Amino acid sequence: MTPVQAVTALAASPLSAEVPARAQMATTLGFHIILACLGIALPTIVLIAEFVGLRRSNPVAMKLARRWSQAMGVLVAVGAVTGTVLSFEMGLLWPTLMRQYGEVLGLPFGIEGLFFFLEAIFTAIYLYGWRRLSGWAHWWSGVPIAISGIFGAMSVIAVNSWMNQPGGFTERGGRIVSVNPWQVYFNHAATYEMPHMVLAAYMVTGFVVAGIYAAGILRGRRDRYHYTGFAIGFVPAAILTPFQIFIGDTAARAVAQDQPVKFAAMEYVTQTSRKVPEWLGGVYVNGHIYGGLKIPYMDSLLVGFSPNTEVIGWDSVPAAERPPVVWLIHLCFDVMVGLGFLLLLAGLWAAYTWWRKRRLPSQRLFWLLGAVSGLAAIGAMECGWVVTEVGRQPWVVYRRLTTTDAATTNGGVLTSLSLIIVVYALLAVATILILRMLARRWRRSDLREATVLDGAAARPQEQAATRAGARWPR
Amino acid sequence: MATLIGAILLASITLYAVLGGADFGGGLWDLLAGTTARGRMPRALIDESITPVWETNHVWLIFDLVIFWTAFPHAFAAVMTALALPLWLALGGIVLRGAGFAFRKEITRLSLQRAAGATFAFSSLLTPFFMGTVIGAIATGRVPADATHASLSAWTSPTSVLIGFLFVSACGYLAAVYLAGEAERRSDRCLQTYFTRRAQAAAVVAGALSLAALVELHGSNRAMFDRLTGRSLSLVILAGVCGLGVLALLATGRRIVARVVAALGVAAVVWGWGVAQYPVLLPGTSVTLTNAGAPNSTLIALVALVVLVAVLVGPSLVLLFTLQGRRLLEAGEGGPWSVNGPTGQTQPPRTPLQPPRPAGKPPGLLALVAVAALVRRRQRR
Numbered sequence A: 001m002t003p004v005q006a007v008t009a010l011a012a013s014p015l016s017a018e019v020p021a022r023a024q025m026a027t028t029l030g031f032h033i034i035l036a037c038l039g040i041a042l043p044t045i046v047l048i049a050e051f052v053g054l055r056r057s058n059p060v061a062m063k064l065a066r067r068w069s070q071a072m073g074v075l076v077a078v079g080a081v082t083g084t085v086l087s088f089e090m091g092l093l094w095p096t097l098m099r100q101y102g103e104v105l106g107l108p109f110g111i112e113g114l115f116f117f118l119e120a121i122f123t124a125i126y127l128y129g130w131r132r133l134s135g136w137a138h139w140w141s142g143v144p145i146a147i148s149g150i151f152g153a154m155s156v157i158a159v160n161s162w163m164n165q166p167g168g169f170t171e172r173g174g175r176i177v178s179v180n181p182w183q184v185y186f187n188h189a190a191t192y193e194m195p196h197m198v199l200a201a202y203m204v205t206g207f208v209v210a211g212i213y214a215a216g217i218l219r220g221r222r223d224r225y226h227y228t229g230f231a232i233g234f235v236p237a238a239i240l241t242p243f244q245i246f247i248g249d250t251a252a253r254a255v256a257q258d259q260p261v262k263f264a265a266m267e268y269v270t271q272t273s274r275k276v277p278e279w280l281g282g283v284y285v286n287g288h289i290y291g292g293l294k295i296p297y298m299d300s301l302l303v304g305f306s307p308n309t310e311v312i313g314w315d316s317v318p319a320a321e322r323p324p325v326v327w328l329i330h331l332c333f334d335v336m337v338g339l340g341f342l343l344l345l346a347g348l349w350a351a352y353t354w355w356r357k358r359r360l361p362s363q364r365l366f367w368l369l370g371a372v373s374g375l376a377a378i379g380a381m382e383c384g385w386v387v388t389e390v391g392r393q394p395w396v397v398y399r400r401l402t403t404t405d406a407a408t409t410n411g412g413v414l415t416s417l418s419l420i421i422v423v424y425a426l427l428a429v430a431t432i433l434i435l436r437m438l439a440r441r442w443r444r445s446d447l448r449e450a451t452v453l454d455g456a457a458a459r460p461q462e463q464a465a466t467r468a469g470a471r472w473p474r
Numbered sequence B: 001m002a003t004l005i006g007a008i009l010l011a012s013i014t015l016y017a018v019l020g021g022a023d024f025g026g027g028l029w030d031l032l033a034g035t036t037a038r039g040r041m042p043r044a045l046i047d048e049s050i051t052p053v054w055e056t057n058h059v060w061l062i063f064d065l066v067i068f069w070t071a072f073p074h075a076f077a078a079v080m081t082a083l084a085l086p087l088w089l090a091l092g093g094i095v096l097r098g099a100g101f102a103f104r105k106e107i108t109r110l111s112l113q114r115a116a117g118a119t120f121a122f123s124s125l126l127t128p129f130f131m132g133t134v135i136g137a138i139a140t141g142r143v144p145a146d147a148t149h150a151s152l153s154a155w156t157s158p159t160s161v162l163i164g165f166l167f168v169s170a171c172g173y174l175a176a177v178y179l180a181g182e183a184e185r186r187s188d189r190c191l192q193t194y195f196t197r198r199a200q201a202a203a204v205v206a207g208a209l210s211l212a213a214l215v216e217l218h219g220s221n222r223a224m225f226d227r228l229t230g231r232s233l234s235l236v237i238l239a240g241v242c243g244l245g246v247l248a249l250l251a252t253g254r255r256i257v258a259r260v261v262a263a264l265g266v267a268a269v270v271w272g273w274g275v276a277q278y279p280v281l282l283p284g285t286s287v288t289l290t291n292a293g294a295p296n297s298t299l300i301a302l303v304a305l306v307v308l309v310a311v312l313v314g315p316s317l318v319l320l321f322t323l324q325g326r327r328l329l330e331a332g333e334g335g336p337w338s339v340n341g342p343t344g345q346t347q348p349p350r351t352p353l354q355p356p357r358p359a360g361k362p363p364g365l366l367a368l369v370a371v372a373a374l375v376r377r378r379q380r381r
């Protein structure tokens, strides 16, 4: 067989559909979720900036709000198209899932649709209303975006958490005979997944914004503009971090109860037992854990506040019902928790310095931490999703439908996967380049403004005031 | 109950067709607008008219999909499996179009701007064409109820391909009629004639394609033809009358009314198809509105959701279109808090130069009241 024949044969083979379908779902979701986070929380951050700008007549905050909303226009468009891909994929990649449970999981998606409408409408009014709507009217037109972002996120997460803890319907003879929308929406896992995800969105957005300005400050752009941009992103995100860790801890305990096999994979619990140790790091291969730090009793303590707590291991189910690649699940969980604490540290550092000295820390290390905080938050969020999704395997709907059965019987998924990877790579590069181009344009216009001001020798006082204002008060 | 949901689905498909379809048609005219210099004015008008609304119009598609899979999951799975290829291609068009459109606006270098614009314009054709073949395949009964594999022949029949071209021309037709009205509002004589002429041409092409599709159906799918000319006859006639009416209205210069009539004509086509099929969901199979999967409780919940959408989204949409109609929504910077100064030098001015008016009190106030009322209604819920 020539390579070309081999590729076409593989692409057309129905047996090969499941693995590329999963890879494709993971790629497209992993990409969309970053834009979704920005779509959920960036409007709030922009509104905070505009609020400061209006309330305190702060031109710097106002300028930031306008600029961020310009970037938001690009991000929202990319979020919308990548989200549309997901909607199609639900049917194109997982027809059996939709065939069997479309009438159940469709309802939260419908509610999501309602909020998408509101989000899209008010986003348009907000983004294109800067010129003609007067100050506070414009501000209020942004409020529905922020609200519908949160409710929209809750609705998609209702679907995902329902896949983890399916309920709220009666099945008879392979057909759904009745559905209780309320119980579908507020299923067992929704109570922690919804707040965890909404907070994650705010953390990702806040830290990404902060990270961009921290990077600028590290490069010596130590002006009022950069410090304000940093603070408007960093402060809300840092405040939310401890709550996020608390909810994550609750989530872990709920997973130990409701999805014990996933939990066993997260914590390397090979056998159901008491006095289970906690593993930090380490790679599990063929029954051995290489590397890693073992803390005796800790896992039992975390699950039930006593070393004698029994933790269910993955030996409780046959091998076919265990998730694959447990080390990936475990390491992703550790990375998420680790990054969560790293971000907490950054927030505490800033809070301590503020409490003591009424200013932001001046150490270079803090600003380095700030600069990577956005990437760290995205990393934690992506790792959390790997834990949730891969940990649920082999089920797509927990204990009801396997991923294999749900996948399409069509060939050609390998082809669509390859194309998607190429298109998304281009999309990512183009988005980043365009945002950088915007930033460069803004910087140029700031420089131009500064030279104009310098040239305006007729108003020396104002000029001096601007100069003073351009320094962070230390 | 299932019939009601069927009607709701058809109604939201209609809205996608008349609103989203025009956005795709804008891409067609962008593509045909010629060189950068020659096409500058029409492209600016297309851009300005689509920018604030395309995302909202696009959500109708999402909503259609969700209603389809929630209310009729079995039919949904069959369509998604059998027609996977044209659906992937239509999706590709959506991704490239949205990205190309959004990027073009922010790019200042001319060559890149051209590339993004070409992507936008070209991919605007893909989606309507392949959506048309999908609808054609469903209407001509080529989707088996228990489809396990994608089928090429299902959507490449002459009827399906004709319907694909019909969709493209209908999108172009709608867009040109809307844009002619938009130009009239701006009292831009030049663009007014420009788009009127194109609307007339597209109307003729779309009419010819509809007739061709009917003739083709007569030969290949007699049952569907009989229902279209039987039960749906009045709607088919209405569509024809609307088409002629638009031609007459355009000829007499009543472009704003022509927009409504054009939309009505397209709606009549969609409903003609729906009524002809009723109550069968996948013609040629036994899948009907009532046995395609969902239990009654799901359908009731869906109806409740649709009522909620009507109550919340309806007024918001009115607000959006009113603001756009009054030209209170504009892309770009400027105004009292101008941050950017003139953007890159290569970018031609998008709008005929207007002095940046300070936000007029009455419209500003109006918007504030409307938004506040909406917010309050949401909170009361």
Ligand code: HDD
Pocket (backbone or CB within 6 Å): A164, A189, A192, A193, A194, A196, A197, A199, A200, A201, A203, A204, A244, A245, A247, A248, A249, A251, A252, A253, A255, A262, A336, A337, A338, A339, A340, A341, A377, A378, A380, A381, A382, A383, A384, A385, A387, A388, A389, A391
């Ligand atoms: C900024 C992001 C972020 C941060 C700092 C954390 N998480 Fe998280 N975590 C997520 C973002 C996230 C997520 C991506 O949003 C997930 C995926 C599914 C979900 O609902 O949230 C998630 C899932 C998730 C799950 C799996 C839930 C399930 O499978 O049903 C657990 C057990 C935790 N998290 C626990 C934690 C703990 C103990 C943290 C302590 C530091 C933590 N998370 C920090």
Ligand code: HEM
Pocket (backbone or CB within 6 Å): A022, A023, A025, A026, A029, A030, A033, A094, A156, A157, A159, A160, A382, A385, A386, A389, A390, A392, A393, A395, A396, A403
């Ligand atoms: C938005 C953030 C999400 C991310 C990053 C994410 C990530 C992933 C990953 C990594 C996989 C592959 C699992 C594997 O390789 O075994 C996957 C599969 C899947 N995810 Fe998610 N997921 C997310 C949310 C959702 C949501 C909200 C849904 C709701 C329908 C969903 C539905 C699925 C389905 C159907 C699969 C395929 C079946 C499976 O492998 O479990 N995901 N996702």
Ligand code: HEM
Pocket (backbone or CB within 6 Å): A032, A033, A035, A036, A037, A038, A039, A040, A075, A076, A077, A079, A080, A081, A082, A083, A084, A085, A086, A087, A090, A116, A119, A120, A149, A152, A153, A156, A157, A197, B055, B058, B059, B062
């Ligand atoms: C945790 C998972 C997800 C979250 C939190 C989420 C959230 C969001 C948000 C906030 C937006 C608006 C983004 C913007 O316009 O900037 C968006 C867009 C979209 N999402 Fe997701 N999403 C998730 C996963 C999914 C999944 C699994 C699907 C579909 C199966 C989906 C479908 C869509 C669609 C269709 C859009 C475009 C709507 C529009 O036209 O504006 N999303 N998503």
